[in-house]
Amino acid sequence: MESDRTPASDDAGVLVLAGTPIGQPSDASPRLAAELEGADVVAAEDTRRLRRLCSALGIEMPERTVSYFEGNEAMRTTELMSVLRQGARVVLVTDAGMPSVSDPGYRLVDAAIAEGVRVTSVPGPSAVLTALAVSGLPVSRFSFEGFPPRRAGERARWLGALADEERTMVFFESRHRLASTLELMCQAFGPERRAVVCRELTKKHEEVRRDTLGGLLRWAGESGPLGEITIVVTGSGDEGAANPRTVTVDDAVEIVTDRVAAGFSRKDAIAAVARELNLSRRELYAAVVNTPTPTSGE
Numbered sequence: 001m002e003s004d005r006t007p008a009s010d011d012a013g014v015l016v017l018a019g020t021p022i023g024q025p026s027d028a029s030p031r032l033a034a035e036l037e038g039a040d041v042v043a044a045e046d047t048r049r050l051r052r053l054c055s056a057l058g059i060e061m062p063e064r065t066v067s068y069f070e071g072n073e074a075m076r077t078t079e080l081m082s083v084l085r086q087g088a089r090v091v092l093v094t095d096a097g098m099p100s101v102s103d104p105g106y107r108l109v110d111a112a113i114a115e116g117v118r119v120t121s122v123p124g125p126s127a128v129l130t131a132l133a134v135s136g137l138p139v140s141r142f143s144f145e146g147f148p149p150r151r152a153g154e155r156a157r158w159l160g161a162l163a164d165e166e167r168t169m170v171f172f173e174s175r176h177r178l179a180s181t182l183e184l185m186c187q188a189f190g191p192e193r194r195a196v197v198c199r200e201l202t203k204k205h206e207e208v209r210r211d212t213l214g215g216l217l218r219w220a221g222e223s224g225p226l227g228e229i230t231i232v233v234t235g236s237g238d239e240g241a242a243n244p245r246t247v248t249v250d251d252a253v254e255i256v257t258d259r260v261a262a263g264f265s266r267k268d269a270i271a272a273v274a275r276e277l278n279l280s281r282r283e284l285y286a287a288v289v290n291t292p293t294p295t296s297g298e
Contacts, residue, residue, distance in 0.1 A: 013084040019124020023202030025056035040088040043068035131230040135196040159188035166237040182217040200227035
């Protein structure tokens with residue numbers, strides 16, 4: 001079968017996708033420093049961060065450095081392809097981790113391959129694999145889902161489509177949307193599904209929280225965690241997870257209480273929990289009203 005890609009010319013350059021540390025500069029490999037020093041052009045998501053990284057590595061800032069981020073990716077890809085055709089060695093780095101994995105880079109990689117330009121990489125730290133490794137959840141099979149949609153309605157539908165996914169799932173999320181996303185995950189996967197929230201991986205204030213989605217929702221609502229967030233959730237076939245449909249009304253009342261404590265109104269919490277656990281909203285409301293545990297936030 002013939003390839004639909006253009007063969008590389010003898011004079012074509014090389015595109016190097018260079019993984020950068022996700023927290024500790026000391027995690028950088030010696031090869032990363034060598035590639036940055038030897039590059040004809042370095043394309044960086046944030047040139048200021050690149051300057052700090054170079055300083056930490058004890059090397060000079062590359063002489064020819066350009067920015068390459070979501071806002072200028074299309075224009076910059078055209079420029080970088082021009083220098084690659086002329087035989088340049090172009091090193092692409094993002095703020096942290098591997099280029100093109102939820103970061104800029106895919107467009108340039110696709111363009112380079114289309115023209116037969118060699119594409120290689122400098123392996124580096126990965127938030128996805130690091131979170132999986134420390135999660136304690138099944139990792140023999142997993143899927144990386146990236147960032148959920150920003151709009152709550154789209155996010156709910158998107159997560160709902162993953163409800164029957166059997167593999168462990170890895171997500172990135174903004175700290176500002178963490179509680180909202182955990183709430184929607186409770187609705188889509190059930191509040192008893194095992195999950196882990198990893199915050200500031202490899203950094204000074206690293207934190208790994210292991211709990212059910214319901215427990216993590218309560219924690220997120222109470223503490224308002226800061227920093228870079230990675231979420232790991234077991235798949236639907238996880239034998240270690242409780243079946244959310246087997247909980248009693250009393251269990252459901254506790255879940256409602258937790259969500260009210262996390263900042264949700266009682267009305268919204270009752271409606272969501274009743275829907276998730278296939279319970280009568282009226283029955284659950286009566287149980288919540290009659291429980292001696294005080295609720296607030298309605």
